[in-house]
Structures are given as C-alpha cells and as structure tokens.
Amino acid sequence: MIQLTPANKRYSSKNDWLESNFSFSFGPYYDSDNIQFGPLRVLNDDIIQPGKGFGIHPHREAEIVSIVLNGQLKHEDSLKNVGILQYGNIQRMTAGTGVLHSEFNPTTDEETQLLQLWFLPNEKQLAPSYEDISFDTDKLRNQLLSVVSNNPGENTAMIHQDVTLYLSKLDSQKEVHFQQQEGRKIYLFVIEGEVLLNGDVTLQKRDDARITDLHDLTLHAKQDSFFLLIDLPGGEA
Structure with missing residues (x-):
C-alpha cells in the first residue's frame, strides 16, 4: 500500500525567523492519526533566517538526524561538541538519557x-553521543547512497535503530530500483523534482509516501530530482 501525502497537506508554521513544515505531529500540530511511521517520529522541513536559530534546549530518548540542504547550521551541545554543517554533511545525535543543544544559522546573509x-x-x-559525517555528493547521482545506518560503512553515520537512510539525485528520465525484506516499511520524501513510483504514483516536490506491503520499488525521475528514502522496520505504528 502507498499512502501519499502532498506537500500542501502538511501543517506549516511561520514567524519572523523560522518557517517549518511538519510531516508528523510536532509542537503546535497534533493529529492522533499522524504520530509516527514505524520508528520515524519527526520529519521537520525548516528554513532558518540568517543569525537566528534554536537556543539551548533539551532532548531525551531520540535519535536525531539533521540533513542540511542549503546554507549552514551551527551546533553546540552539553557534550562539548561544536560544529558547522552544510550540504554534504549529516549529523546524528543520540539524546538518550538527556542532552542539551542549540542550533542556529551562523551566516549574516543566507537562509539555512x-x-x-x-x-x-x-x-x-x-x-548521549554525537557524530557528523561528510559524504561525496557526486555519489548521489543516479544511485541510492546510504548516509545513515545501524550497520554503517565509510561516510555513513551510525544510528541506534534498525533503519537506513538513503539520498539520491536522479537525472531526468533516469531510474533506480530498491528492494527490501518482506515485513518492512519504506518512507519516501521528494526534496526536489518529480518522481514516478512503480509507474503508477507521482510524487512532486516535498510530497511523501508511506509504503507498506510493497518491497520492490522502481523510482523514475520525470525531471531532475532529489529524494530521501528510508528503509524502516515493520510494526503497528
């Protein structure tokens, strides 16, 4: 089954420094039918204005992954980690028993x-622990590149959950195939472009698909496209 959520059906929140689009219940948005998909609990699509960001705040019992698409993100935490992320970096933080951190846009003239x-x-x-990795952005082209996994290899962040996150940039009219074991789930999020799924379902920019009982996918780019695919364990959620 493919459950498609168009981008314009997401809950959006905006103030003078932050624009957020929530794929799952978060903050001011609550929907009892949209709490999580397997162990995926949050996907926030954020734009942060220059010189602004989230001050020190706590997290517990979560694996947090940040993927910068444009601009820069500065991170500081109570583990004394400090880093600046940009496109080509992935950050994984295990909040575990508790961690404090801040995130902000350190630039003066560019959105994050x-x-x-x-x-x-x-x-x-x-x-609690922290990791940031760099990946070769050229390796996204016309293939699936693993960037986060519970069984990581080189240039892949480790996560304490049975999930693998892939990124891919498909040229127009190119396609990739993905297969997984039966009983698992797939989450697909189109960052840019337009993707045809199994010759039947079209996802446009910022649409997502929650896929169950379907373990063999063909993703065809109807135009140059960039997407995130997550291989998830099965379960009731």
Whole structure:
C-alpha cells in the first residue's frame, strides 16, 4: 500500500525567523492519526533566517538526524561538541538519557534549509553521543547512497535503530530500483523534482509516501530530482 501525502497537506508554521513544515505531529500540530511511521517520529522541513536559530534546549530518548540542504547550521551541545554543517554533511545525535543543544544559522546573509528527523531508539537509557559525517555528493547521482545506518560503512553515520537512510539525485528520465525484506516499511520524501513510483504514483516536490506491503520499488525521475528514502522496520505504528 502507498499512502501519499502532498506537500500542501502538511501543517506549516511561520514567524519572523523560522518557517517549518511538519510531516508528523510536532509542537503546535497534533493529529492522533499522524504520530509516527514505524520508528520515524519527526520529519521537520525548516528554513532558518540568517543569525537566528534554536537556543539551548533539551532532548531525551531520540535519535536525531539533521540533513542540511542549503546554507549552514551551527551546533553546540552539553557534550562539548561544536560544529558547522552544510550540504554534504549529516549529523546524528543520540539524546538518550538527556542532552542539551542549540542550533542556529551562523551566516549574516543566507537562509539555512534543513530536514530534521527523529527516530525512536531501539534501546532506552543510551548514553548521549554525537557524530557528523561528510559524504561525496557526486555519489548521489543516479544511485541510492546510504548516509545513515545501524550497520554503517565509510561516510555513513551510525544510528541506534534498525533503519537506513538513503539520498539520491536522479537525472531526468533516469531510474533506480530498491528492494527490501518482506515485513518492512519504506518512507519516501521528494526534496526536489518529480518522481514516478512503480509507474503508477507521482510524487512532486516535498510530497511523501508511506509504503507498506510493497518491497520492490522502481523510482523514475520525470525531471531532475532529489529524494530521501528510508528503509524502516515493520510494526503497528
């Protein structure tokens, strides 16, 4: 089954420094039918204005992944990690028993655009930890590139959950195939472009698809496209 959510059906929030689009219940948005998909609990699509951001705030019992699409994101935390992320970087933070951190746009003239995802961990009371990795953006072209996994390789961040996150940039009229074990789930989010799924369902910019009981996918780019695909464990949520 493919459950398609068009971009214009997401809940949006905007103030003078932050524009957020929520794919799942978060903050001011609550829908009892849209809490999570498997262990994927949050996908926020944010734009942060120059010199602005989130001050020190706490997290617990979550695996937090940040993917910068444009601009820069400066991170500081109570583990004494400091870093600046940009396109080509992935950040993974295990909040575990508790961590404090801040995130802001350190530039004076450029918006920061990012995706932030939260996953429920496969184990509670983990020690907080932090990792940021760089990936070769050329390796996204016309293939699926693993950037986060519970079985990581080179240039792949490790996560405490049975998930793998792939990014891909498909040239117009190119396609990739994805297969997974039965009983699992797939989440697909189109960052840019237009993607035809199994010759039947079209996803446009910022649309998502929640896929169950379908484990063999063909993704065809109807125009130059950029997307995130997540291989998730099965379950009731």
